[in-house]
Amino acid sequence: MTKISARNIYKNYGAVEALRGVSLDVAEGEIHAVCGDNGAGKSTLIKILAGVEQPDQGELLVDGAARRFDSPTAALKAGLATIHQDLAVAPDMAIYQNIFMGAELTRSVLGLRLLDKARMRRESLGYMGQLNDSITDMNAKVNALSGGQRQAVAICRALRWNANVVILDEPTAALGVRETEQVLQLVRSLKRAGxxxxxxxxxMKDVAALADRVTILRTGENQITLDGGDLTADNLAHYILSGEVNRVH
Ligand SMILES: Nc1ncnc2c1ncn2[C@@H]1O[C@H](COP(=O)(O)OP(=O)(O)OP(=O)(O)O)[C@@H](O)[C@H]1O
Ligand SMILES: [Mg+2]
Structure with a gap:
């Protein structure tokens, strides 16, 4: 089943045509990578899926129904959570506070609404356990965590919103080899969780190892979509560098 379908999306920033009729079809349960050279339009497309930007033209379908996201909250409520490259975690706050930021759980005591810290810690541990069972202290400050562990916290926030589509913008860009491996494991855990x-x-190596399909964009247009045996790191690099639109076998 097609989970997300973006059809013929156009987006201009003033005179810059960032997207010129781009389409993206993402099947339910797949890992779908979006690749392409700098300025190809990847982040613009993701911002439209995340409700950060609105398309000038084109259609967005979620589970087959036309949607328009006027805000990031609207996208979250529709089950799409985006983890932006800068992560936007609060380093001085505890893991559980980051996971529940902006939507804290409360309980009522003698008519007063108090933060339900015990429940937030418990639920945080549950989300974290789906991804990384080596992180057990939900009171730990995020600034004590590695880059890969911070990604896990950001992903838990997506799980807390019950997102069934998780969008990751360059999750390994700033990470070392071991932390990158941790993040690849996180992505696999998300897929396992459906x-x-x-x-x-x-x-390219990470994409080839993880993705079921890859859509390559080039100067605001679709170049090619690869899957199966065509999806190798060498092939990805070849297409992105050459701009070729036909499959070579
Ligand atoms: N807010 C903006 N204002 C003006 N131009 C923009 C804006 N955001 C993006 N652009 C332009 O739109 C085009 C697509 O940018 P986008 O950020 O989507 O590319 P990208 O594929 O994510 O590139 P990168 O790999 O460098 O992140 C580029 O030419 C970029 O300069
Ligand atoms: Mg980008």
């Missing part, structure tokens, strides 16, 4: 994943990455 989530649909959209991954933006310049790391």
């Amino acid at each position: 989530k649909t994943v959209i991954l933006i990455s310049h790391a």
